Amino acid sequence: MAISVDNLLKERKYPFIFSLFILLVFFTFLLLTNSQYSIFTADLSKTQSKPIPSSSSSSSSPHSNPTHPISNASPNTPSQQHDGVASNFSTVEPSDVELLDWKVCEGSVAADYIPCLDNFKAIKALRSRRHMEHRERHCPKPSSPRCLIPLPRGYRVRVPWPKSRDMIWYDNVPHPKLVEYKKEQNWVRKSGDYLVFPGGGTQFKDGVTHYIDFIEKNLPTIEWGKHTRVILDVGCGVASFGGYLLDKNVITMSFAPKDEHEAQIQFALERGIPATLSVIGTQRLTFPDNAYDLIHCARCRVHWDADGVL
Secondary structure, three states, X not given: OOOOHHHHHHOOOHHHHHHHHXXXXXXXXXXXXXXXXXXXXXXXHHHHHOOOOOOOOOOOOOOOOOOOHHHHOOOOOOEEEEOOEEEEOOOOOHHHOOOOOOEEOOOOOHHHOOOOXXXXXXXXXOOOOOOOHHHOOOOOOOOOOOEEOOOOOOOOOOOOOOHHHOEEEHHHOOOHHHHHHOHHXXXXXXXXXXXXXXXXXXXXXXXXXXXXXXXXXXXXXXXXXXXXXXXXXXXXXXXXXXXXXXHHOOEEEEEEOXXXXXXXXXXHHHHOOOEEEOOOOOOOOOOOOOOOOEEEEOOOOOOOOHHHOO
């Protein structure tokens, strides 16, 4: 008996018909995929059965290196079969490659060596140091610096954030000079295996948190985290100011030069606070105009009015 469309709809057989159609499409796809795989397998077995030609100029026997057929190939051969797959390669002559001789930086300052900042030859040749030229970068020319900076002895994986803001491993940045020089200002203290940062500083007599709140109280238009979101901290020291401003939803780029107290931003980077080595001298800073909502300088000893400019 013929089944009409109306009868299928009335008897609700169309879900069954639709499901049957989907199954047919699926099985057809499987059959096509299986047939293509069989053809590929057959072609691959034929390719693998072919012997790999060896170089006529090679002095080794064909069985000397069976696991690396390319090693027996002629240098001018553009293509060889390797593990059944064709691979194209070109020979690079030794004269085309510059061989770099990387050595470990030596000396007492090796772990803190910064090539473009510790270019003592260029610093000695400077005519003046009036504008902090000796704190700027002087990269060697014409060749680039080529020595590897060794890790300090006893280096460990750094303390994770946010704990790292308040304490880091002493062995990772073993600079006791700053601890001794700034001990009365409470910048950083040594406590066992750690360097601890209490949040003090030259201008932070009551702590950096009090200092941040004091600034906003006297200048309400600052509105940390709302009106002021991105700031530049000049002469940052160990960058506690920028570290604690993160609680106010403020991102700070802290920078300072490498001076007699070593590179203080090493403390900042180890703490996980954004910082860079730089100095306001004769070279323009690598920041675009109007990049910051506010510029902060707490006794940073920058001669803002030098040469009649403010």
